[in-house]
Amino acid sequence: MSPFGYWEGRPTAMPADLAVIGLGQLGLPLAQAAVSAGISTLGYQCGDPAPLAAADQRRMLSTGFRPATNPAELGRVRTAVICAPTPRGADGALDLGQLADAARTLAAHLRPHTTVILESPVYPGTTEEFLRPLLEEGSGLRAGRDFHLAYSPSRVDPGNRDHTPANTPKVIGGLTPACTESAAAFYGRLTDKVVRARGPREAETVQLLETNYRHVNIALVNEMAVLCHDLGVDLWDVIRCAETKPFGFQAFRPGPGVGGHAVPRDLAGLRTRSLRMVELAQQVNNHMPQYVIQRAATLLNEHGKSARGARVLLLGVTYKADHADQQGSPAKEIATRLMELGAAVSYHDPLVPSWSILDRPVPRVDSLYEAAADADLTILLQQHRTYDLQGLSVKAQLLLDTRGATPTGAAHRL
Structure with missing residues (x-):
């Protein structure tokens, strides 16, 4: 069986506009939203996939989604969104191992003018200090000059029928103003409102604040x-x-x-x-x-x-x-x-x-x-x-x- 399990045997030769790297709790909803918006989408698995009903699988496959097992296909997209898991390690800190693997895989096939966006939960500074060097070293390209790099906190609420990707504002923080605008142009195809942060660190800290806000208030009650x-x-x-x-x-x-x-x-x-x-x-x-x-x-x-x-x-x-x-x-x-x-x-x-x-x-x-x-x-x-x-x-x-x-x-x- 392929790493995709239920996607076994599907063709993956056609080019796509978007690659979602990681089809877990963050990546799968993004891929579903993208194909619903008419964006041809590749799914490249890293980590454990999120469960998906057979009817939803068929719907995605019929509307522009294709699983990819060959990493070379990542070099044929205009936008790549990394949704790799970042679980807690034994020391309580976030484990960035799967993010590093995803970055190296993408870097080996990264082409100029591609927009790379990170959605994984990370600490402030990760996009610039951890992800950027991996992408630049593996590709020989320079972020902000040869390719666009940005961070966008994921705002996934599984099962919520009132707040969907289309009506949930998306926060974007790019390495440069051009990076921000390129990422904003992509997310503008998915959501009604895009909010521009000053940079990746601010966007990363948005997720930190939103997550901790929930936990602190739950602790109070x-x-x-x-x-x-x-x-x-x-x-x-x-x-x-x-x-x-x-x-x-x-x-x-x-x-x-x-x-x-x-x-x-x-x-x-x-x-x-x-x-x-x-x-x-x-x-x-x-x-x-x-x-x-x-x-x-x-x-x-x-x-x-x-x-x-x-x-x-x-x-x-x-x-x-x-x-x-x-x-x-x-x-x-x-x-x-x-x-x-x-x-x-x-x-x-x-x-x-x-x-x-x-x-x-x-x-x-x-x-x-x-x-x-x-x-x-x-x-x-x-x-x-x-x-x-x-x-x-x-x-x-x-x-x-x-x-x-x-x-x-x-x-x-x-």
Whole structure:
């Protein structure tokens, strides 16, 4: 099988306007948006591909998308966007290894006048200090003179039907004004609005700010959830009332932890200074799975049961509602801790047909209502739209809602 799996055997000889390097959570949506806009697009895989339904695969292939396994094809496009994964390494810093591999592969085939754009999450300065030398050394060309180089923070929100690539503004920061304009001309074909940053560092820092803004505010409401439970205050009612304020407030909601690919970054990789608030937010958010376990054990105890031997059903094990991705989902840690306490854990998720924890398969229930009625404790971790939460609250012996999605008074809320 080819590195593309489901793209096996498709022709790749025709030229294309765009090459997307990396078809993961960032690159695949970009490729889909590009072919939808009528841009002939090559996909060159690096890292793990994002899952794609068969119908979507056929639609992309019929509207101008082609997978490429020969890197020489990268030299036949006008624009190349690098969407290589940059996961956390063992030291907590971003691992740029796959980005380096993608850059070297592109550099070996880079032609003059090509526009190269980086979308991978990186630290400020990466485009100029890390990517640029790799491209110049491998190609013999000079960025800003022989080819255009820019950074654009990815703004992908999987499953969001209201904010699509077409109506989500794109930020562009080029090495030179000409680089910015060349990148802006490309993104202008995909989106209604292009926002020009002063340069690559500013554009890179936009993503840093946007990502950390989310994590810091989630950490605040997570701490409020713990506080309000201790005080006997209904946090969900507090948020409902607070979000009526038309200025100076944006509603965030607590949960069992924070998942997804946009990990918070405290600048440790820059070896200059850290963002103390981000460090604290990470500590708060990382503690939430343990807090869910504490609440679960307390609820079981209040109903005369011990966590050891208890039948616990987990509902929704993905990191986001109605989305199959499990990257960073708190469900894994919660299941692990429950098993370590001796609980018998099962799960239900309409998007996850099989699931393993500690190298052991977790039983997947088929009859949701019967399983909830049989379980000593049911924990809602993700509110997929297919869940009838009113019906579940009636059937379940004991229901812990970590998302505040059940009707008021129908369950124990986080």
